[in-house]
Amino acid sequence: MSGRLLAAALPELPEITPGDDLGHLIVEAWQALADEDPALAPAEGDVLVVTQKVVSKAEGRVVRLSEVEPRPEAVAWAREWDKDPRAVEVVMRETAEVVRMERGLIISRTHHGFVCANAGVDASNVGAEDVVTLLPEDPDRSAARLRAAIRDELGVDVRVVVSDSFGRPWRQGITDVALGVSGFAPLHDLRGAVDTDGREMQATVVAVADELASTAELASGKTSRRPVVLIRGATLPADDGTSVADMIMSREQDLFR
């Protein structure tokens, strides 16, 4: 473990539309970065953090609001809070369970088990007035597909994180977290490891996937068109078959709720 970490945003991607070969576009951007700085050429074990928005767009997880027929509940809520009833309808469709619905905000548990604002439905940075994006249907699978595409084209095995910005309880502000991963275990289980005094560490399971997502957000910034960040130097646990889906806490496990 070198204790040294580098995060570098890849150059801008073009506007992504459904059906685009995102893996190939990422490879092109990465090669452009490597042309600028050969030290950043693709290397085994590199991590690519890709924001959900471009993944959703490439996968066609977009909804044209002009084609949405809002249910009466969505119309009523939208009128009360000055929202677009069709956007509210889409949020309701993506919601498995409403955690909170007040002051114009809907906090949902999605069918993946993620708890987030508006069930992850997003209108910003979508590139067309009446289009919203949904979260990928299976973000772990999205990450695996991108990883396979990059390996096929470059012959290099990278790790992939699909990220999004989530709020949380107790503290203000959003941070980026992992929706899906491929190529490593998203939780680094240090239970049983000894600390510097030789004492066994009791309850230390580090959410490295989420820390990678936050690092990438910090490197790229929110207002940029640079949705992919290369991270090099992180010590990550080997792939053990677990994925972000396994990070979701059941109500029974969850003492923080």
Next chain:
Amino acid sequence: MSGRLLAAALPELPEITPGDDLGHLIVEAWQALADEDPALAPAEGDVLVVTQKVVSKAEGRVVRLSEVEPRPEAVAWAREWDKDPRAVEVVMRETAEVVRMERGLIISRTHHGFVCANAGVDASNVGAEDVVTLLPEDPDRSAARLRAAIRDELGVDVRVVVSDSFGRPWRQGITDVALGVSGFAPLHDLRGAVDTDGREMQATVVAVADELASTAELASGKTSRRPVVLIRGATLPADDGTSVADMIMSREQDLFR
């Protein structure tokens, strides 16, 4: 904004004991790093992320368990869950409000307003069998003091984060978050900024302080004696007088709770 971020753990610090001049020890470690790699010499705007444990130890926020008289409630709880009643007593003293107390775990709201396991009381990596650390009394002030000490010695104005590892609801695993900051605003308020389509971003306040803490954890790893990480290249909001204390959500604001 370069889109490039570097995180580098400073060399090991010696075992910290109450009264140690932590600022000076950090300066020494940083100079050792710069001797190895002159590019990492202290520079204006650099961020240092310092884990809570060494800050607490230097500030004397440690408790010798042999001097603790547990209350009957602590004795009963400790017996039920096979804990040290004196450690439970310390947790109870540091707790302003119990969020959850079950299966041997106490989730507390501390007097700072932080919600975390065991009110932040920690027995790992403390360097003596019967000693536990408490969170710093005012971590924003701890960060400000370290920043002032480094500026006095090096003539360089750095930004400081005091970090700790917290669990959270909904998702497994801990991530590092900021307990205190100095030299920048911990929340980057992008409301009113326009996204790449020229649309105003509605609800984007990024908890950059927490993202810095997570980045540092990823760079240093948990089992090391390297409690200080240098981060360079982050675009951070200017100091506006806000601190981590201002990140705490009131119950009324908190829709995620």
